[in-house]
Amino acid sequence: MNESPAYVPPAVWTWNKESGGRFANINRPIAGPTHDKDLPVGRHPLQLYSLGTPNGVKVTVMLEELLALGHAGAEYDAWLVKINEGDQFGSGFVAANPNSKIPALVDRSGPTPVRVFESGAILMHLAEKFGAFWPTDTAARAECLSWLFWQMGSAPFLGGGFGHFYAYAPSQIEYAIDRYAMEVKRQLDVLDRRLAESPYLAGDDYTIADMAVWPWYGTLVKGQLYEAGEFLQVQEYENVLRWTDQIAQRPAVRRGRMVNRAWGQPSSQLHERHEASDFETKTQDKLMPP
Numbered sequence: 001m002n003e004s005p006a007y008v009p010p011a012v013w014t015w016n017k018e019s020g021g022r023f024a025n026i027n028r029p030i031a032g033p034t035h036d037k038d039l040p041v042g043r044h045p046l047q048l049y050s051l052g053t054p055n056g057v058k059v060t061v062m063l064e065e066l067l068a069l070g071h072a073g074a075e076y077d078a079w080l081v082k083i084n085e086g087d088q089f090g091s092g093f094v095a096a097n098p099n100s101k102i103p104a105l106v107d108r109s110g111p112t113p114v115r116v117f118e119s120g121a122i123l124m125h126l127a128e129k130f131g132a133f134w135p136t137d138t139a140a141r142a143e144c145l146s147w148l149f150w151q152m153g154s155a156p157f158l159g160g161g162f163g164h165f166y167a168y169a170p171s172q173i174e175y176a177i178d179r180y181a182m183e184v185k186r187q188l189d190v191l192d193r194r195l196a197e198s199p200y201l202a203g204d205d206y207t208i209a210d211m212a213v214w215p216w217y218g219t220l221v222k223g224q225l226y227e228a229g230e231f232l233q234v235q236e237y238e239n240v241l242r243w244t245d246q247i248a249q250r251p252a253v254r255r256g257r258m259v260n261r262a263w264g265q266p267s268s269q270l271h272e273r274h275e276a277s278d279f280e281t282k283t284q285d286k287l288m289p290p
């Protein structure tokens, strides 16, 4: 084992030093705003404040899917929230999401703006509002919700557990990496067995459950998350790979992945999305040619 010398916790934990590791600068033990800043508001019914991480992509994929189905009421403005710079602690953002995490949605289609935070709640709000991407049949609806909430409970072990200790922590702790690698491989096996018996997570149809799970586990199984493909031997999960590739081909998914993305190929980054035509004219390669 390669842990650092034994740490004996004091009687009372105090916040007296930076914890180290990536993102340490935005971690703090208190909630609430750090500064006054209103959120911008565009002209569409739905205002999204987000970033193109897996949690953000769930929602932009859903919105693009709804628009592809012809739901004009799903038109949206997507604003970029730079979490590395602390935008999530601005007063306007905290009013939209007291938990200070992307994504946050403000639905302005009615007389009073409605805030929705937590990606799963946003997906359900949109599915219910438009009557799309979740089954009407009771048994299939239950299956859809089960996998949706499976994602909400499981992904923190992947991101906050495995990803943190494998890729972001200031030192690599064998115990922590072992614990979370085991859990993530177990989760991949859960998905693989389900997708061996069913084309999509909830059954025959693509639903918000797939939209929630795909950005995390689809990216992982393609070796694109935490550079952990070889370590976790992701190629073993053949059914997850089949499902991942199938979803990746959907035009709405291709568009949704680009929205609020602020890294990678400039042509894949659409920092803000206000019109459908922005995909053709406002990607970073067009805004900032070399």
Ligand SMILES: N[C@@H](CCC(=O)N[C@@H](CS)C(=O)NCC(=O)O)C(=O)O
Pocket (backbone or CB within 6 Å): 026, 053, 054, 055, 056, 083, 088, 100, 101, 102, 103, 117, 118, 119, 120
């Ligand atoms: N359970 C939340 C998780 C959201 C979340 O963790 N968002 C991250 C980015 S992927 C974030 O905003 N982090 C900023 C912070 O922790 O200060 C959801 O599903 O919406």
